[in-house]
Amino acid sequence: MGQVVRPTYRAFIVHAKADDALARALQRGLEDILVPWALIGRDTPQGPVPKTLRPLFRLLAPAPAVMPERTVPERTAPAADAPAVAGEPPAAPIPAAGESPAAAETPAPPASPTESSTDSPAPETVAAAPPDAPILLAPAAPVLSDEAVAALVEARHLIVLCSPDAATSEVVDEAVRRFKSLGRGDRVVAVLAGGDPEASERTLCPPALARRLRPDGSVGDEPEEPVAPVVIDARSGRTPPSEVVMRIAATLLGLGVDEFRGPAERAVRNRRRLRGWLGAAAAILLVVGGGVAVVRFALPAHPPLFDAVLGGATEATLASLTAAERLGLPPAAAIAIAEPAGAMLHDLAMAGGDDPRLRLRRAAILLAFAQHRETLGLADGGRARVAAVETLLDPLSGERLDDLELVRTLVGLRLAVATTRLAHGETDRALASARAALAGAERLAALDPSSPDRQRDLSRAATAMGDVLVARAALDDALRHYRAALAVRDKLAALDPASASARRDLSVAHERIGDVAAARGALDDALKSYRAGLSLRLAAVDPAAGAGWQRSLSILYNKIGDAQMAQGAVEDALGSYRAGLALQLAVVDRADAQARRDLSVSYERIGDVLKAQRAYDDALAAYRASLAIRERLAAGDPPLRRWPRDLPVSQERIGDVLMAKGAAEEALAAYRTSLAARVRIATEAPSPAAQRDVAVAQSKIGDALAAKGQGAEALASYRAALAVSQQLALLDPTNVQWQWELAVLHWRLASAGDEPAERYRAVVVTLRDLAARRKLSPEQSRWLPLAERELAKARGR
Template sequence: MANTRRYRAFISYSHADKAVAEWLHRALERYRLPSRLVGQQTGIGPVPARLTPIFRDRDELSAAGHLSDTLRQALADSDFLIVIASVDAAASRWVDEEVRLFKSMHGESRVLALIAAGNPGERDITGFFPPAQRFQVDREGRITDRETEPVAADLRIGADGKRLAKLKLVAGLTGLPLDALVQREAARRQRWLMGIASASLALVAVMAVLTVAAIQGQREAERQRAEADGLVEYMLTDLRQKLEPVGRLDVLDSVGRRALAYYEGQRPASLDADALGRRARALMLVAEVRELNGDGTAALEAYAAAEESTAELLARDPDNPDRMFDHAQSVFYVGQVAWQRRDWDIAEARFRQYAALAERMLATDPSNPKWKLETGYAANSLGALYLDLRRPDDAITQFQRYVAVTDQLAAEAPGDTSALWDSSQARAWLADAFFQSGNSQAAEAERMAELTILTALRAADPRNSSVRMSMARAHDALATNALAQGAVVMAATRARDALVEMQALLDQDPANSLWRDIATSAANTRAEALLLDGQWAEARGVNAWALTNALELTSSDPANRRWTISLLMQARWMEVAILFGERRTVEARAGLARFQSDFGASRSADVERGAATAWLAIHAMEAADRAANNDPAKARAAAAAAGDLVTPVPGTKQQALLELVTAQAAGQTALPAVNPGRYPAHALIQAIRP
């Protein structure tokens, strides 16, 4: 029976996934079925030549007078529903309602899905779908308790990729076998790439002719040079956009290298402004392709060549702020690649140059918000670099500038939530720098200022999960700060607030690994505060929750060393401390041995990444246990084994633990004096002593 419905498919999506929805809409409407397959009879009818039209609700409904009526009619007029699945879609009542309505009209079998985002290692994908997609819907539109198993194409890293995901959806929309489409697409792409190769050879030929033409006549050489520039820019812009969806940036590699050699062979001073601008744009694109291919050395080379062009353009027009901006971007990217490669001197020099250019832009028009923001971005780049270099004082100076810029922009645009958000994040950066410097009071003040802004943002949008997550992070940071000052009761309260917030978010989306990460961190902080306060039973319950979740995260992605260090190792040493505190000495000793067995092989590398405090706590407890067991020699040896745990700029917690193990290594038997306002390291071993 011929299809009489108006739309081939209806795309349902959360606003957060708009870019994916737009890509899918274009990809499906532009897709042409292979001619040999058109007209074939499948289980859902004859195969069409095109999959048009596709209904994308935010576009189609923008001019509608009655949203609900138009929506219902569009759903009724669609053969299929395609849900852009993500954490945001799962929480969207509008996506859920569209799925519910469609299922009540057309049944379960015509709902397709495309996973847009999420943890690449997450195997349980149910957290990406709204309730109406996870459960069957009856004809009256009621969601039943009968579960379904959504099958979805997957855009996440390491999954289908855009090309295969698109073909999977085409197969679902037509009833064709996926392998038939893949084979036809492969043949089509092969013919197309052969055409690209021919075009590439033609480009190389143009460049070769250009070399000869330069000798034959200046005008002709300039004309052909412009043609070559245009070809290069086409290859690296329009053509690149066509290649990216099928994952074949490598096809551009040889052309990119030739283009780079071609441009490097020309002195920037000999080119007019238009040609020089084309050179810079092409080289920036070459650099981006190199970065996408993971070739940092080649990317740096191309960015540096682009920097040379933008520098020449600025030298010709030194008072033009747009020329300053273009050159600032080139300079920034050179610095960014150097930073990623740990070339600290180059990174700092370029970021400082970027900051100077931003100040020059602002001087041309002090009221221009774009130039103001550039000065803030430049300061933030330097600040983040200095944090990595463990130079907290320098980082503080830069982040204070960033805060000043974002606060000013927020004041100039009252009610602009994006400006307020930038201001809150700038204060979070500044708080981290203060904490690294050991200035806990200043860190607390900045976190409180951040919370004030976030509270206002939450009042305006109570369901905003990003704001709620940031508030939980701020509370956890405040709890950590309170611990460093010995305020264990305050720390426990702050950490509880963070944990309650994150557990509420996890109830909405248990599959969200980022939220589970933040919740586990808050649980670790609360457990630590409770055990330092001697509340062993409550600490045990919180620690058990943290340990379960840390194990879940690390088992889902064993390569994620940060989860192991910041979550699992923290939960493990606290588990040992609680066992000692509850006088379960045999189990505690087994925990000490397990910790050293599980994490000992990677100790040196982990310490550089932040594991020093966990290891210091382990050594302190082992030394105290040896001393309690009347074995002073082994006690001193256990403490002395912590000698490799001294790191640059240790925090107050690490410093307190270092002082404790140093005293133990020296054979001191008396507990160190309690120092108000500092991390109470003595509490870790107080329950171990006889």
């Protein structure tokens, strides 16, 4: 089965004001549906059955007014010798970034960087009409907002509530016309919502639904037979609301009504039993609370036993939560249970006083529940807990603990803190924890060099140090620590060749060394290390390792694909990415936000390859599959605040493919959605990287506007991008990427006639500087002589 389109919205609902009550009821009914577990993942023409029909987009059309008769001129292509719009220079062909300069006689700027509240669409230039032409009144504002257009592009189905008011609504008609023009006429559901029960359904439908579209996207005269693939008559109670919801839900899932009805009704009964189980669990918690009171007074005098009881209670609580999440417990409910449970266990550990063993236990409890929040995609509350863990551990770091097992526990907690801090981008704090862990691991290993456990802890600490140093761009130091870890793990694997865990550890060491080689651009060395790691990991198959093993293997396949893609081995890269995707799909249903996010990355990588192969429809399908996962993560309950950059990246990639397909208007909507997110991120968490993302989004909007012929608006977007890029270039003149992007923007403006002499001079100065520092790639170097030629022509005018 090929790649399946999974857009952001499962459905776009459009209706007139008179049908608002029914539309709201349908939306609530569809959003409240929990798809039965027996159906989730089943392959259908719509792709694998999801867990939920969310999110939906609903558009309320304004109060109906009679649609005036409109004269629509035939769309004709402009004559080849048609003059350019007054005040704008003729456009020059724009070669791709990798195109040879000889391919374009008149050079234009290199391609925009590949790596955005939505701006109102810019007004279009209107040519003067001949005296005998009919007078057409231009609308004061677009019929659909940019947000609505973007949602239509990202919707799998269209649900139209048909009634006398809807039939005369320009907004409803335009939404239907746009959706059908995207080639999705087979995904329309018509709900007859009002009017005479005996009236023909066509009298309730807007023109775009009742009639076929012409090839140019306008509404023709030929009737559509039938008006929609699925028509549901809800007039005068002919179909009960619950049945309407059931039929629409089955259609959105790609299932037959009867096929969906039976499992859905069983799921309702199961949820009732689950509510009863939760009530029983609440009663059990009351009993446990009484037991906690007993433990609080009976065990603190016996620290080892008290510690064991607390450790077992923590593991049992989190294991129960994980099991409940896999059975469909919503994240909000999981948090509602986990928060008081964690607080109760921590307070109980406080009863043990300041005994080092129980101090470490309190830290372990805090860290375990912080990591639980991380698996749900909630990084905000976890930071406070990690800081509290550090407060508990710091006084112990300077002590010479007599119990070496406590030292080992301390090392493990320090490593977990380092990993969590690094995931949050806090490299300074991560480095401090990693160093403390390494010092403790070295001490333990020196006291007993023959202990495999202590040697393994030493290799883990060295790996953690390398990870932090890579994040800080200290590649030489990172490689030294990775090689130290590799040496230790090589010895451990030789001591126990049958150990699957030893082979997995050795695989990770090779993978990390490959990461350093890839960061240095040594792709052959990177592939050699990655493949060594892959062979070891495949030989260490351990079903007991579960989802974690499969995810780690899929990530390694992605890294191999990245290196192959950078070498130009596109087909090989596609095979690697698909191998990783297959592994992730096997565990995607687990209640782990990180696993779902990893799945979205695999779809994105596949989309990159397909785009490079010019398989634009397949690339668009892959990107939309990635975006759908990220939208569900962001729209979770409670909302997931990690990975904020993922959504705009997906929107931009979708926009890039739409541009390549010639759909500039849809691409513009995607770019503007991306810009809104970029601006919000840059406002909430200012950083040079966030500002650079804003500049990229503005530049892409400029490209789309230029493709639509809106030259003045394109110039405005390029200038906005240039202003940000100039600030970044001044902030770090050594950043080659920022300098190149600044030159690209100057070139785009110059080619559009905006101060060409001054801008080409800026391009030449920048490229000469980069060339002198040997920072230009072979392809980039070819643009310098072209820039010099354009500068000479501009000065000669």
